[in-house]
Amino acid sequence: MAEETKSLNFIEHIIEDDLKTGFPKENLRFRFPPEPNGYLHIGHASSICLNFGLGEKYNAPVNLRFDDTNPAKEEQEYVDAIKRDVAWLGYEWDEERYASDYFQQLYDWAVELIKQRKAYVDSQPSEAIAEQKGTPTKPGTDSPYRNRSVEENLELFQQMKDGKFDSGAHVLRAKIDMASSNMLMRDPIMYRILHKAHHRTNTDWCIYPMYDWTHGESDYIEQVSHSFCTLEFAMHRELYNWFLEQVIDSKKVQPKQREFARRNLSHTVVSKRKLLRLVEEGVVNGWDDPRMPTISGLRRRGYTPDSIKNFAHTIGIAKRDNLIDVSLLEFHVREDLNKKAPRIMGVLNPLKVVITNYPEDTEEYVEAENNPEEEVPTFREVPFSRELYIEQEDFREEANRKFFRLKLGGEVRLKNAYIIKAEKAIKDDEGNVIEVHCTYDPLSKSGSGTPESQRKVKGTLHWVSIKHAKEVEVREYDRLFTVPEPDRQEGKDFLEFLNPDSLNVIKGYVEPSVADAKIGDHFQFQRIGYFNIDKDSTPEKMVFNKTVGLRDSWAKIDK
């Protein structure tokens, strides 16, 4: 896509400004730095598109770096899932890195800081350290261990590393300023003791570096020029810079951290912690449940990489709080699938139609266009016979002129086939219509070129031949939560706002042409919506996920 606009977001302005003031373009380098403690969600997709998008725009490398400094929460499963998701979106990282690759370097630098009297071992319990930290409005107080000798600090730090102490017995702290108005500068912890195996370094280490000490230095080691993170890290920038200044070689690039607002999506939660709760409490069926706003959930639901990337591009990047309506996401998936998804006919709420003047033992094939959006049209054959299913909503015994569908005495076009007329409604004991008897006009066959076939009738219905239809499972989804911001409801837990009807499993009937479709394949069920084949499908029972419904202006009128 050509650069259709010269309008830039504030991140691009920053880069352009740096370039203008002499920063060499070839030194541009970015990174996407997930912590492998959960699956990526739509918010991460924005960040991925930002960083990898910049990489493409400036032809700069982008690393995938796992921020794996806390073995208590991180797992290989998440590493694998994250790589899968980024690759699925269509991005290629320059190098796959891990913060844990830098544990030794980080340790060596920490020793240097101790020697320079800029770091010390604190031997107090966490409560005492928290106590001395002060509050945003009250300055903190010095730790009694703040002025230990360099020798003692070195000795203790070595012993920490050697596993001589229990978890939590000591920490290494940077010596900065206990009275800073920025709480993060009040002697932040650099290392804690954690006797826990790490998914990569196993038991090599029992001291693990904290985020602040690790992240900037990792950026520096990788020579990342611009390090973008979310707004809640804005206060960390001062610390980020302080740590970098302790080790920086002036001949090298000093990474620049800048912050943007995380993207919030309506009617869901966009937080790994909360998504983890949904998974752990069994509210959904795993991280890739199609109701989840995770990348893997969206993929399973039927979203395409392009739809997600276009969405990310449209919502842009800025610093103010936001709540993006899911309808924008839905717009983008419809836009993409409209072009790509072959059309088929499927009936989800069947009503039997008998064409009384159609011969009993006959069947025929009608030609159906696969996708009217195709440049070169292609077609398939769809079986037609005397007994069909249409949707229950497509028939009414009586209706006003605005109802374009089938009513007694009225005519309607069966898509790709004949014009039929409803003659009689058959009802059960309770008065429910269970069958409609119709007659058809044999000369009205679609594409036959007869004058009858060219008659205009207002309504066109989709249908399936009962004899030939394939019975399938269809999973319809609705938003997971009933309110736009479930996690911002005064004093209430977000789980109180779960939508009890977020999943609806029904039986459907589809035309036989889908029989050899593969898992993940997308379709438009004409007049209904977009669907894809779920991984739970078996040769005996196909399972379709409803990705999103078609726009439905009739639904509004009918109300």
Next chain:
RNA sequence: UGGCCUAUGGUGUAAUUGGUAACACAGCUGAUUUUGGUUCAGUCGUUCAAGGUUCGAGUCCUUGUAGGCCAACCA
């Protein structure tokens, strides 16, 4: 009682850096249509407030107001 950040239609994001406030979604009209889809045309609606600087302010200054973030050995 502190510090940092942010305020532009219903939503999201722009505005050539002080020069006609625009794009997309949503909404509403209408046209086309063998999908009440798509497409096309049109329409509604915007600079947090009050002062100030200026020929001219969304943009600069002042003061407010509102919202978000900051006191894990989490990231």
